[in-house]
Amino acid sequence: MTWVLVALAGGAGAVSRYLVDQRVGAWTGARRARRIRRTHLEIPWGTMVVNVSACLLIGLVAALTAGETYRVLATGFLGGYSTFSTACVEGARLFMAGRARAGCAHTLLMVGVSWLAACAGLALGALAA
Numbered sequence: 001m002t003w004v005l006v007a008l009a010g011g012a013g014a015v016s017r018y019l020v021d022q023r024v025g026a027w028t029g030a031r032r033a034r035r036i037r038r039t040h041l042e043i044p045w046g047t048m049v050v051n052v053s054a055c056l057l058i059g060l061v062a063a064l065t066a067g068e069t070y071r072v073l074a075t076g077f078l079g080g081y082s083t084f085s086t087a088c089v090e091g092a093r094l095f096m097a098g099r100a101r102a103g104c105a106h107t108l109l110m111v112g113v114s115w116l117a118a119c120a121g122l123a124l125g126a127l128a129a
Contacts, residue, residue, distance in 0.1 A: 002068050006076035013080025020053075021046035043106050044090045047083060048113070054082035055114040059121020064129055084110075 024046040061073045087110045095103030 002071055005068070005072045009072050009076025010080035013077040013082075016077075017050050017081045017083055020050050024049045043102070043109070044087075047087050047090060048106075048110060051082050051084060051087055051110060051114050052117045054078050056117040056121040058082075059118040059123075060125045060128075061121075063122050063125020 028045045058074050058078045061070060061078065065073060088107070091103045091107035091110070093103070094100075094106060
């Protein structure tokens with residue numbers, strides 16, 4: 001039965017990722033064109049927001065839950081929600097398009113900030129437990 005819950009939660013996480021990415025993309029769209037002209041840096045902010053928030057939440061879930069609840073929330077929902085493979089492809093595309101600085105900045109920023117968010121989630125969860 002757990003695998004069914006993980007699958008359903010994963011689907012809900014994927015839909016949530018899509019909605020957050022679309023919302024962030026709409027919010028940053030007008031600013032993005034100006035920023036690209038000025039700095040030649042383009043960071044896919046939707047993916048950044050999704051992955052950083054997923055790391056914060058998985059830290060909380062890891063600190064506060066165990067067993068089936070952990071598997072459903074962490075592996076299911078947050079596994080479907082987070083998208084590090086997309087982040088890597090976006091960084092590689094920037095790099096291969098001749099925007100090495102943007103590709104490296106995106107990749108390093110994504111990993112660093114996501115790690116900090118996971119640490120913060122674990123710490124907040126430990127305080128709440």
